[in-house]
Amino acid sequence: MALKVSSFSQGIHIILVKLSEVILKPGAIRAFLLSGIIFIFTESAVPAQFLISAPLSDTARVRQVLEYHLNKTAEILRIDFPDTVRVIVAIDERKFKQVLGPAFPDWGAAAAIPERNLIVVKSPDHFPVGKSLDELLGHELGHLMLDNASGRLWLPRWFEEGFCQLISGEWRLAQDFLITRAVWGSGLIPLTALESVNSYGGAKASLAYAQSYLAISALVRDFGIEVLPDFLERYRENNNFYNAFFQATGYDYIEWVGDWQNKTAHRYRLLVYLFDPAVLLPLIALLFVILYLIKIYQVRKKRKRWELEERYRGDDSGFSTPT
Numbered sequence: 001m002a003l004k005v006s007s008f009s010q011g012i013h014i015i016l017v018k019l020s021e022v023i024l025k026p027g028a029i030r031a032f033l034l035s036g037i038i039f040i041f042t043e044s045a046v047p048a049q050f051l052i053s054a055p056l057s058d059t060a061r062v063r064q065v066l067e068y069h070l071n072k073t074a075e076i077l078r079i080d081f082p083d084t085v086r087v088i089v090a091i092d093e094r095k096f097k098q099v100l101g102p103a104f105p106d107w108g109a110a111a112a113i114p115e116r117n118l119i120v121v122k123s124p125d126h127f128p129v130g131k132s133l134d135e136l137l138g139h140e141l142g143h144l145m146l147d148n149a150s151g152r153l154w155l156p157r158w159f160e161e162g163f164c165q166l167i168s169g170e171w172r173l174a175q176d177f178l179i180t181r182a183v184w185g186s187g188l189i190p191l192t193a194l195e196s197v198n199s200y201g202g203a204k205a206s207l208a209y210a211q212s213y214l215a216i217s218a219l220v221r222d223f224g225i226e227v228l229p230d231f232l233e234r235y236r237e238n239n240n241f242y243n244a245f246f247q248a249t250g251y252d253y254i255e256w257v258g259d260w261q262n263k264t265a266h267r268y269r270l271l272v273y274l275f276d277p278a279v280l281l282p283l284i285a286l287l288f289v290i291l292y293l294i295k296i297y298q299v300r301k302k303r304k305r306w307e308l309e310e311r312y313r314g315d316d317s318g319f320s321t322p323t
Contacts, residue, residue, distance in 0.1 A: 048082055048083055049083075049084040049085070050062075050063055050066050050067075050084075050086075050087055051085070051087065052087045052089075053086070053088045054087070054088070054089035054123075055091060055123070055125075058089060058125075058133070062089060062133070065133065065138065066085075068138075069137065069138040069141050069167065073141065073145045073167055074145065077149040077229050077232065078233075079149045079229075081144075081148055083117050083144075083148070084117060085118070085141070086117060086118050087118075087120075088118070088121070089122075089123050089133070090120060090121065090123060091123045091125075096120065096122055099118075099120050104198075105199075105200075105205070108198075109121065109127065110122065110129075110136040110137075110139065110140050112140040112141070112143035112144050114144055114148075114152070121133070121137060121140060134168070135168045138164075138167060138169070139164040139165065139167075139168040139170065140164070142164035143160060146164070146232075149229070149236075150235060151235070153236070153239065153241070155241075156192070156195070157197055157208075158191045158194045158211065159212075159215075160212075161194075161197070161208075161209055161213075162212035162213050162214075162216030163228070165209065165216075166220070170213070171213055175206075175209075175210040175213070178206060178207055179207070179210050179268050182207050183269055188211060188261055188264065188265055189207060189208055189211060190257075190261065191211065191212075191215055191260070191261065192254075194208050194211070194212065215257075215260055218260055218263075222249075227248050227249060230248045231244055231247075231249070232244075234248055
């Protein structure tokens with residue numbers, strides 16, 4: 001768990017240092033005592049706190065999931081996250097809309113509000129969200145921690161959503177099929193156009209999220225997981241997204257995005273398409289029909305051969321043929 005010296009501990013630390021300067025004489029003894037004092041208060045620092053509003057039966061599980069994702073994400077991003085986060089697991093639509101407002105898209109199952117350190121999720125036990133509670137919580141906590149790691153600077157929507165799906169493990173095989181149908185249909189959505197994903201319909205939003213996951217996965221695959229904290233650190237330092245991206249990857253941002261778009265379309269154009277249930281199931285049905293017709297043809301052909309053989313055997317059994 002990420003630890004950090006709290007403001008209270010820092011205040012006590014300063015007071016103790018001042019007292020030591022007055023009471024203790026300079027030398028090895030004072031240095032030894034001070035190092036011990038600092039160690040004690042640093043190790044007792046306060047980690048992230050979660051204020052959870054959820055059904056009583058879910059509270060312990062929610063806390064366990066949040067702490068797991070806190071540790072994992074903090075390690076990936078190389079940050080401390082000592083904030084207090086309020087978490088609401090809504091069991092009815094009224095409560096969910098009351099917190100997020102009516103403008104929140106109908107297809108949304110969860111949200112994070114960094115300015116309020118707030119996470120709101122729909123309980124999968126009460127809503128058909130298609131995701132587990134673990135995935136929803138990990139995803140939204142990822143938003144808060146990514147906001148912290150970027151210094152609250154702007155990040156592309158695909159980068160945010162892709163990262164949060166990556167750490168929460170939300171990918172489904174159905175998303176491969178979704179990408180494939182898009183490649184063969186209207187085409188992929190440009191990554192740079194995903195900023196307005198909240199205004200999309202459900203199907204288009206699903207495609208946008210699937211593309212976001214594939215894009216961040218490609219970034220990690222090509223440059224290693226360390227590209228994420230390296231980029232974010234540079235971004236915090238120079239406050240220039242495009243320069244930070246170039247320094248971390250060696251690629252111009254727009255060039256990399258276009259290259260990813262072309263490679264992804266090419267990869268999904270044929271191979272995965274053949275395994276799409278929307279295509280594969282009709283093909284299997286057609287194959288069975290063809291096999292059935294072939295079987296009928298073979299049976300009829302064999303039956304005719306038997307009839308001819310019976311006729312020939314009849315001619316050889318002692319009967320004379322008319323002349």
